[in-house]
Amino acid sequence: MKKYIITYTKELEDKINSNYKFTLKEIEEVKYKIFNFQHERLIHLLVTLFYAIFVISFIFLGILMPYFLIPCFVLIVFLFFYVKHYFFLENSVQYLYKLYDKIVK
Numbered sequence: 001m002k003k004y005i006i007t008y009t010k011e012l013e014d015k016i017n018s019n020y021k022f023t024l025k026e027i028e029e030v031k032y033k034i035f036n037f038q039h040e041r042l043i044h045l046l047v048t049l050f051y052a053i054f055v056i057s058f059i060f061l062g063i064l065m066p067y068f069l070i071p072c073f074v075l076i077v078f079l080f081f082y083v084k085h086y087f088f089l090e091n092s093v094q095y096l097y098k099l100y101d102k103i104v105k
Contacts, residue, residue, distance in 0.1 A: 012030070027104065
């Protein structure tokens with residue numbers, strides 16, 4: 001997904017910078033893709049939140065029973081990458097909003 005968003009954003013930037021005239025169908029396609037990226041972002045937000053709750057529960061279990069600390073550290077590492085990917089999606093979608101505004105103008 002990351003590679004797809006980067007490629008799509010680059011294509012839009014190139015078209016905007018070359019003063020390409022978007023048709024109504026192309027504008028609708030951009031809106032549809034933004035909608036899909038928003039959906040992807042929402043799903044990743046929910047997964048990240050539930051995963052964080054899972055990590056917190058392992059932290060409490062680790063306090064009670066120390067052998068839960070090993071999987072807890074592994075889960076924290078994965079949580080870091082989940083959060084990093086979510087922020088990439090969030091920033092990319094917000095940047096696509098700006099590109100869409102330029103296209104419409």
